[in-house]
Amino acid sequence: MQLEHVKGNTYYINFPSIIGVYIFPDETCLLIDSGASSAFASKAHKLLRSKNLKVVAIFNTHAHADHSGGNSYFQKESNCDIYATSFEAAFMENSLLGPYCLWTASPVNMLRNKFLMPEASVINHKIKPGRIFINDEIFEVVDLPGHSMEHVGIVTPDEVFFSGDSLISLHNLEKFPFLYMADVEKHIRTLEKLKDFDYPYTVFSHGGLMSDVKNVVVENRKVLKHILTLIEDYIKTEKSREEIVSHVIKEMNLPDNRNQYILIAGTISAYLSYLCNTKKARIFTDDNNLKVILSDK
Numbered sequence: 001m002q003l004e005h006v007k008g009n010t011y012y013i014n015f016p017s018i019i020g021v022y023i024f025p026d027e028t029c030l031l032i033d034s035g036a037s038s039a040f041a042s043k044a045h046k047l048l049r050s051k052n053l054k055v056v057a058i059f060n061t062h063a064h065a066d067h068s069g070g071n072s073y074f075q076k077e078s079n080c081d082i083y084a085t086s087f088e089a090a091f092m093e094n095s096l097l098g099p100y101c102l103w104t105a106s107p108v109n110m111l112r113n114k115f116l117m118p119e120a121s122v123i124n125h126k127i128k129p130g131r132i133f134i135n136d137e138i139f140e141v142v143d144l145p146g147h148s149m150e151h152v153g154i155v156t157p158d159e160v161f162f163s164g165d166s167l168i169s170l171h172n173l174e175k176f177p178f179l180y181m182a183d184v185e186k187h188i189r190t191l192e193k194l195k196d197f198d199y200p201y202t203v204f205s206h207g208g209l210m211s212d213v214k215n216v217v218v219e220n221r222k223v224l225k226h227i228l229t230l231i232e233d234y235i236k237t238e239k240s241r242e243e244i245v246s247h248v249i250k251e252m253n254l255p256d257n258r259n260q261y262i263l264i265a266g267t268i269s270a271y272l273s274y275l276c277n278t279k280k281a282r283i284f285t286d287d288n289n290l291k292v293i294l295s296d297k
């Protein structure tokens with residue numbers, strides 16, 4: 001684990017989920033996301049202290065536990081302010097909301113784990129896309145919804161773009177060819193927007209500094225389209241959501257375990273919302289089962 005330099009005052013710590021670091025002239029720093037857990041955060045904190053850096057703020061791209069899992073640790077240790085969009089803030093302040101949404105009720109205990117439920121933290125600044133000042137420097141918050149409802153990226157004063165989970169690297173797509181999503185329509189628009197981005201440096205939350213981002217956008221769009229086609233072909237005859245989830249897991253050779261099932265099922269719901277809300281499919285009950293079918297042309 002080390003502090004990787006990108007440009008000017010912008011760095012990142014390369015964990016499984018990276019932590020961006022922007023260093024201010026007074027030897028304080030802003031973190032972009034906080035790592036997957038208190039244990040990761042503690043290691044990152046040790047590294048930062050060895051460089052005489054004090055954490056004054058965290059900017060969260062979104063609420064997922066692998067991005068906000070260190071919030072609580074840093075808030076306790078360095079009393080830092082946390083910045084996030086309001087929808088994501090609700091999940092970080094009430095961390096049971098994550099598993100609650102996945103389960104649609106008070107969740108079974110197996111879902112109350114550190115992968116799905118980070119320790120709660122207090123979000124001091126509810127932000128919107130556009131310019132924000134942190135410690136008297138200007139950062140640009142970029143609206144990139146889809147992966148989560150109010151997912152955002154951030155551009156540091158060095159023009160380094162942290163894209164959060166809006167894009168998955170080719171390396172990670174090779175290992176796991178699936179995109180988690182909360183809103184397909186929004187994510188399609190986000191990918192369209194990312195196609196035209198031209199920042200000299202882009203840092204992915206999983207993968208670090210990336211080149212050839214335009215190609216990554218194209219490949220992410222292909223995966224989205226592939227999942228959509230898989231579902232459209234399958235619901236030519238009526239199917240329940242559970243049947244669709246099982247079909248997608250099998251066809252895409254995805255891992256068969258409880259955590260993944262719940263996350264994939266959430267993504268399938270997002271696809272079904274997209275298909276129904278754009279009138280490409282319809283939802284109805286049949287013999288006491290909720291079914292989806294492709295609309296008649």
Ligand SMILES: [Zn+2]
Pocket residue numbers: 062064147165
């Ligand atoms: Zn995420």
